[in-house]
Amino acid sequence: MKRKRYSRKSSAERGYGGRWQKARAAWLKAHPLCEMCRDQGITTAATLVDHIEPHRGDQELFWRRDNWQSLCAPCHNSHKQRMEKSGYVLGCGVNGLPLDRNHHWHGGSKTNTNSD
Numbered sequence: 001m002k003r004k005r006y007s008r009k010s011s012a013e014r015g016y017g018g019r020w021q022k023a024r025a026a027w028l029k030a031h032p033l034c035e036m037c038r039d040q041g042i043t044t045a046a047t048l049v050d051h052i053e054p055h056r057g058d059q060e061l062f063w064r065r066d067n068w069q070s071l072c073a074p075c076h077n078s079h080k081q082r083m084e085k086s087g088y089v090l091g092c093g094v095n096g097l098p099l100d101r102n103h104h105w106h107g108g109s110k111t112n113t114n115s116d
C-alpha cells in the first residue's frame with residue numbers, strides 16, 4: 001500500500017489530521033494500556049500514541065504501526081525528555097547504524113525534504 005501522490009503537503013497530510021485522529025483512537029482502543037508502565041508491572045490507561053522512533057515528518061515512519069506505542073502522558077513526557085537530552089534516538093538498527101537519521105554516522109546530510 002503505497003501512496004505517494006502528494007506533491008504539496010498540508011499540515012494535515014504531514015500527520016496530525018483527521019486520518020491520524022481516527023487511527024489514533026482505533027489504536028488506543030486496541031492497545032488501551034501504557035506500554036512503559038506495563039514494562040514496570042504497572043497498569044495505567046494510555047492516553048496517547050507515541051512514535052517510538054521520531055518520524056520527523058517521514059510519512060512512512062509515521063504510519064508504521066510497529067513504530068507506535070500506547071503511553072500515558074507522564075511516560076510520554078519522560079520518554080521525550082530523555083530523547084531530547086541525548087539528542088539522538090537510543091539504539092541501533094539491524095545494520096549497526098544509529099536509528100537516528102540525523103546522526104553524523106549517516107554522512108551528516110541535513111536534507112530536510114519537509115521544510116517549508
Ligand SMILES: [Zn+2]
Pocket residue numbers: 034035036037038044071072073074075076
Ligand atoms: Zn505510563
